[in-house]
Amino acid sequence: MTTTSPIPAATRAPATDAHALTGKRRIAFASYVDENYLPGFLVLLKSLALSNPGVCEDFVVLYDDLRPGSIAKIRDLHPRIVLKRVDADHYDAYKKGDQDNYLVRKAYFILDVFRIREYDTIITLDTDMVVLGDLGELLRLREGLAAVPQFFYGRHKLNSGLLVIQREYLTDEFCAKLDRCGRSGDYELDKHDQGILNAVLDGDFLRLDARYNFVKRRLSGDLPVPDDTAILHFTGRHKPWQGGESGYSQAEERWRSYDLDDADFHAAYLACSGGLHHDLLVHYGTPHVARTGDVEAARKVAAAHIASGDYQDAVDILSGVHIPLDEAWPHEVLGHALMSVSRYEEARTQLLLAAAAPNRAATAYARLAQMAWVHGDNTEALKYATAGMSVDPTHRPSRLWAQRAAAVPSQELGAAEDQLAHVAFYMDRQGNAGDKLLPESVRSAFGPDTGSRRWYPVHAHRLFDEAALQRVNRRRGLVIGGGGLFIPDTMPNGNSAWQWNVPDELLKRIDVPVAVFAVGFNAFDGQSYRAGRFRESLRLLVEQSSFFGLRNHGSIEKVRAMLPDHLHGKIRFQPCPTTVTRQLVPDWQDPAERDDTILINAAYDRAGLRFGHDYGYFLAQMAQAVRDLGELAEVRCVAHSLDDEKIAFDLRREHGISLPVIPMYDFENKEILDLYARTKLVIGMRGHAGMIPFGAGTPIISLISHPKMAYFLRDIERPEWGVSVHDRHLAARLVERSKDLLADHAKTVADVHGRQRELWRATEANAADLRVILGG
Template sequence: MTTTLSTPATALPATAAHDLTGKRRIAFASYVDENYLPGFLVLLRSLALSNPSVCEDFVVLYDDLRPGSIAKIHALHPRIVLRRVNAEHYDSYKKGDQDNYLVRKAYFILDVFRIREYDTIITLDTDMVVLGDLGELLKLREGLAAVPQFFYGQHKLNSGLLVIQREYLSDEFCAKLDATGRSGDYELDKHDQGILNAVLNGDFVRLDARYNFVKRRLSGDLPVPEDTAILHFTGRHKPWQGGESGYTQAEDRWREFQMSDAEFHAAYLNSSGGLHHDLLVHYGTPHVRRTGNVEYARKVAAAHIAAGDYQDAVDILSSVRIPLDEAWPHEVLGHALMSVSRYEEAKAQLLLATAAPNRAATAYARLAQMAWVHGDNAEALTYATAGLAVDPTHRSSRLWAQRAASVPAQELGAPEDQLAHVAFYMDRQGNAGDKLLPETVRLGFGADTTSRRWHSVHAHRLFDKAALERVNARRGLVIGGGGLFIPDTMPNGNSAWQWNVPDEHLRAIDVPIMVYAVGFNAFDGQSYRAGRFRESLRLLVEKSAFFGLRNHGSIAKVRAMLPPHLQDKVRFQPCPTTVSRQLVPGWTDPSYREDTVLLNAAYDRAGLRFGHDYGHFLAEMAKAVRAIGAHTEVRCVAHSLDDEKIAFDLRREHGISLPVIPMYDFDNDEIRDLYAKTRLVIGMRGHAGMIPFGVGTPIVSLISHPKMAYFLADIERPEWGVSVHDKNLGAVLTERAIDILDHHAATVADVHERQQSLWKVTEANAADIRAILGA
C-alpha cells in the first residue's frame, strides 16, 4: 500500500467504453441462406414485435446471399452484422451425406463459436418464430444454455436455440468441435447438433421447453401453448414452403408475421410497452415518409430527443403537417426546436401545445425554461406559474418557478478584481456533487470563493452580448464545475455541449480563458453526433490560454476530436474535489471516523448504466450489503433524490433495510464532513468517489460509466473499482471492502499519497495560471 504514484501518462490508448465499464455485449445470430431467407425475415419481424424493447446486434452468418436479400435483411433490423462463414473449413468434417448441400450447410452455424466480439450470443434457427418475451435469456450469465431434446431426454440438447457465454467463444472450444467433427465420433445424422452433444456430453444449462418449443409436440393440430416464447418448425416441411398437414394452428402463428413492410412498421409502432430507440427510428422513419402520420412522427421524434438527436427530431416532425389542435406533436417539436436553439419557432409550437390540458403543464414548463435561458426571470416565473395552475403537482413547473424566483447574490467586488466563472450551478435538492463543484473549482484559484472575487455565469443560460460584455469587464474567464462535455443535460444548438455559447460570442471574449478540470462525460452507448460540438470544441481550445481536463480518458477523447496542432494544448488538471484536503482553508483531518460504510448508487440513464443486468446488480449488492454489514453499518447516501432507489429496491426485492442520508439537502461543508468521517465509500457517481477521496477517505467505485475507470487509472488504483456487470460483483465487492476496513490506516495513508501526486499537478498548473493572469 506504499507504492509511489508516478505522474500519469499524458495519453491513454484508445479503449472501448465497454472494456472500461464491463458492460456485457450481447448479440443474436443465425445462419441464413437463400432457401431459408423467407423464414429468417419472419423471424426478424417476430423478434421485434414480441420483444419491442430489445435491440441487440444480430449477426448474420452467410455464404451465398444475394445483394437484394441482404437489403431485405437490413430493412428489418438496424443492427445487422454480416459475417461470411468459412465454408471450406467444414469440408474436413465427416458427415452422414457428404454431397448433400443442406447437410453441408447444417454445420455453418458452428462458425458462431469463432466470434470474439461479444460476451453472450443467442443463436436462433431460421425456422423459428418468436412469440414471447426473451428477457430471461438476455440475463443469463453462466455456461452454454439450451432446451433438452424432446425425444431424447435431458442428456442431449436441441441446438436450434443456444445461449452461449464468452468462455465457449474460444479457440479451445472450437478445437474440440473440429476434433469431433473430423473424427466422426458423433451422431452423423444430427450434424451440428450431434457435434455439440458429443463435445458437451450433457454439460449444458437446461432451459424451459417454451424457449425452443418444437413443432412435433403439436402433432394432431394442437394449439400453441400460451406461454411459448419460441416456436421451432423442425422437420422437412417449412411454413414458407407450404407447411405440413396436422399443424395448422402452429403455422397460423408463423403466418401472423408474414406481412408487408407497411403492415409490419405500423404493427411495431403500435406495440404496447417501451419501444427501443433504434427499432422505433428504423421502422418509424420510412413509415412516416410513406404515410405522413403525425402520431408516428411524434413517436419517432421523441425517440430522437431521448437519444440526443435533436435535429433529427426537428426534421421528422417538420416533414409532416401537424393540425393546430394536435397539442402533443406541437409540444415535442417545440422541445426539439428549443434543443437546437431555434427559440422563436419553439415558442410558437409550445404556445400551441398549451391549449390542451393534458400537455399544457409540460409546455408551460418548457416556455419557462426558455425564458430563463434568455435571462428573463419574470417571464419564466409567469410561465411556470401557469404550468402549476394547470397541474399543481407538476415537478418541472415547480422547479422552474423556484429557479426564476431566486434572487442572485449581490456582487461585492469590482469587476476588474473578479474572475468570471462559467459553471453548472445546481439548484437546491440537486445533485450534491454538482452543488459542491463550483465552489471547489474556485478554491483552486484562491481561498475567497465569494462574489467579491467571482462573477457567476450559469452555463445553461444563453451567453448573449450582455453576458459577453460582463465577462470582458473581468480579469479572466474560468470554465469548470460539472461534466460540461455531455450532450443532453441541457441541450442547445449553439455549442452542442453544456455552455450555451454561440461561436461569435466565444470569439469575442478578449480576456484569458481557462478551462479547468472539465470532464468528457458521455456514457457507454452515448455519443456526440453533431459536427457542431466538434466545431465549438475546436474554437474553445484555440481561444483558451489554459485547457485542463480532469482525467486522461477525457484528454484522449477530446484530443481525438482536434487537429494535431491543437492536441498538445489539452492537459491534465485533476478535479479539485480530489485534492480538497489541500484546498479547503483550515482543513484538518477528522480525529475520529464513524464505524460506517456509505453506499451510493446512481439511476440517471439507467439503461446505459445497467443494460440487461439491473436484476443481477441488485442481487449481488444485496449479498455485499449483508456481508459488509456484518462488519460495519452500511448506509445509503443519496446525491440526488433518484439515488434513494437502491434502498427501496433492496428492501422490496431482498428484505434489506438501509438508513438513507439525503445528501442533496446538505451544504458543501456538510458534504465534505460526512465523507471525511466515514470509513469507506462505495459509490457509483463520479463524485461519490472523488469527493471522499479528496477528504482522505478510502473508496471502492461501482463502475457503470467510463469516467470512474479513468479516475482510478489516473491514481493507479484500478483495484478500487468493480464493474456493476461483474459476474461475481457481490463477492468481489465484499472482499475489497473488508480488506480496506481491515487495513484502514494503511489505506488512508495510501489515499493521501495518491492525492499528493494530483496536488503536485494542480500546484504546477496554478503557477501557469498565475502567469497567464499576471498575478
C-alpha cells in the same frame, strides 16, 4: 505549454473502448442464413421485434451465398445487422453422414458463431423459428451454455436450434474441441452441428424450459400452441414458407401472423404496447411516417430522437408532417426539439399551441419557463412556471423553474476588474450534491476566496448573449469548469452542442484570458456527440483558451481524437479539484475518529446505459453485499440526488433489506465534506461519490457504470478500487475488497493520501501557469 502528468506515460493503460472500461455486457443474436432459408429469417426478425419491442441488440448474420438484394431486405428489417461470412471450407474436413448433400454441408456453418470474439453473450436462433414471447430471461443469463433438452432424447442432449452462449465458450480452445470432434466423426453424423455439440458437451449444459425452443412435433395432430410458448421451432423438412405440413395448421397460423409486408409490419410495431426500443422505433417509424404522414408516429419517432440526443432529426421528422392545430402533444415535442437546437422563437410558437390543451399544458408551460430563464428573463420564466403549477400543482419541472426564476441573484461585491468570471452549472436546491459542491471546489483551486468579491458567476445553461459577453470582458479572466459540461443532453442547445450555451461568434469575441479547468468528457458507454456542431465548438474553445485542462487522461484521449493534430499539445491534465480537497480547504483537519459506517451510492440517471439488461442482477448482488458488509460496519445509502434513493426502495421491496438513507442532496457543501471525511469507506457509482470522499482522505470503491470512473482509477493507479456493476461476482468482489481496505484502515488512508499528493503536484504545477495567465 507542456502537459503535466503525475503518472508516467509508460505506466498508464492505453485507451480502451467504453464497454471494456465499464464491463457492460455486449449481447448479440445470431443466425446462419442462406437463400433457401431467407424467407424464414425475415419472419424471424419481424417476430422478434413485435414480441420483444423493447429489445434491440446486434444481430449477427452468418452467411456464405446471400445476394445483395437479400442483404438489403435483411437490413431493412433490423438496424443493427452485423454480417459475417462463414469459413465454409473449414468444415470440409468434418466427417459427415452425407458429404454430397449441400444442406448437410451448410448445417455446420452455425458453428462459426463460436469463432466470434466481440460479444459476452450470443443467442443463436434457427431461421425456422418464430418468436412469440418475452426473451428477457435469456438476455439476463450470464453463466454457461444454455439450451432446451431434446424432445425425443431426454434431458442429456440439447436441441441446438436455440443456444445462449457465454464468453467462456467463445474461445479458441472450445473451437478446437469442436474441430477435433468433427474431424474424427465421433458423434451422431445425422445430427450435424447438434451432434458435435452434444458429443463435446456430454450433457454439461444449462437446461432451459421447453417454451424457449418449442418444437413443432409437440403439436402433432394440430394441437394449439401453448400460451406461454416463447419460441416456436418448425423442425423437420416442411417449412411454413414452403407450404407447411398437414396436421400443424394452428402452429403455421402463428408463423403466418408475422409474415407481414413492410407497411403492415411497420404499423404493427408502432402499435406495440410498452416501451419501444429507440433504434427499432426510428428504423421502422421513419419509413412509416414518410409513407403515411402519420402525425402520432412522427411524434413517437421524434421523441425517440430527443431521448438519444438527435435533436435536429426530431425537428426534421415533425416538420415534415402536417400537425393539426389541436394536436397538442406533437406541437409540444416539436417545441422541445426546436428549443434543443436553439430555434427559440419557433419553439415558443409550438409550445404555446401545446399549452392550449389541458393534458399537455403543464409540460408546455415548463418548457416556456425554461426558455425564458435561458434568455435571462426571470419575470417571464416565473409567469410560465406559475401557469404550469396552476394546471398541475404537483408538476415538478414547473416548480423547479419557478424556484430558479425566483432565486435572488448574488450581489457583485467586488470590482469587475478584480473578479474572475466563472462558467459552471450552478445546481439548484435539492440538486445533485456533487454538482452543488463542484463550482466552489473549482474556485478554491484559485485561492481561498470563493465568494462574490472575487468571482462573477455565469450559469452555463443560460444563453451567452451580447450583455453576457460585455460583463465577462470587464473581468480579468474567464474560468470554465464545474458540472458535467462536456455532455450532450443535460440541457441541450444548438449553439455549442455541449452544456455552455455559447454561440461561436460570441466565443470568438471574448478578449480576456480563458481557462478551461478540470472539465470531463462525460459521455456514457453507448452515448455519443453525433453533431459536427460539438466538434467545431470544441475546436474553437481550445483555440481561444490560454489553459485547457481535462480531469482525466481518458477525457484527454477522447477530446484529442476530435481535434486537429496541431491542437493536441494544448490539452493538459488537470485533476478535478474535489480529488485534492484536503490540500485546498484552509486549515483542513483530518478527523480524529471516524464513524463506523460504509456509505453506498447508486445512480439512476440514464439507467439503460448504466445497467443494460443487468439491473435485476445488480440489485440481487447488492443485496448480498449489503448483508455481508453489515458484518464489517453499518451500511447506509447516501443519495446525491433524489433518484439515488431508488436503491433503498428496491432493496426493501425485492429483497427485504432496509437501508438508512442520507439525503445528501439537502446538505450544504461543508456538510457533504464532513460526512465523507468521517466515514470509513464509500462505495459509489457517481463520479463525485468517488472523487469527493477520495479528496477528503476516505477510501473508496467505485461501482463502475460509466467510463469516467475507470478513467479516474487508472490515473491514480488503483484500478482494483473499481468493480463493474456487471461483474459476475459483484457481491463477492465488493466484500473482498472492502475487507482488504478496512483490514488496516490507517494504511489504506495513507495510500489515499499518497495518491492524492500525486494529483496535487499536477494541480500546483498548473496553478503556477494559471497565475501568469490570469494574474493574482
